[in-house]
Amino acid sequence: GQNIDQPTEMTATEGAIVQINCTYQTSGFNGLFWYQQHAGEAPTFLSYNVLDGLEEKGRFSSFLSRSKGYSYLLLKELQMKDSASYLCAVKDSNYQLIWGAGTKLIIKP
């Protein structure tokens, strides 16, 4: 079966750095997405990786290793507004998105 694993919950301090990991086992791979979802709201797109390596976008970076079935989202200079759930999703060989359950990130002052 297809599977996406993420930690259920993480806690970090305002101003610090946090890394949210995502491991996947899917039938084929056609890209990995990260989305941010605040409680009760819709997910919003953060990043897309299809080749190995690091993609940087402001305070957020996303890394992919296809050989290891592994990605991480790195958030720097954490702000209180970064408190949200972070969803990892992989496009499989049929270009269908497989979603992880999400990681709830709690930021403390």
Add this chain to the structure above:
Amino acid sequence: DGGITQSPKYLFRKEGQNVTLSCEQNLNHDAMYWYRQDPGQGLRLIYYSQIVNDFQKGDIAEGYSVSREKKESFPLTVTSAQKNPTAFYLCASSMLTDTGELFFGEGSRLTVL
């Protein structure tokens, strides 16, 4: 402003009733999707459509129905056959490209009384 609009935001239903959730987009996207989100689970695909007058079942289509009569609109009906309909429903749209990110509506929270 371009975007995707869902309504209603909150909906209460009695058991045995059908309800229809609206989804409209003005992004000129070909593809539209309906997802269900439950606590502690990933998004699960109910139905999707890549072209007008055509749609495909997702992983959990039983008890749901859709139509795609216009490119802009993709309504979802939750029928009385859906055994556990209380959930947060998300509509999304995208371009039909490999990197096509999803744009989501604000979601509709359905509660069955």
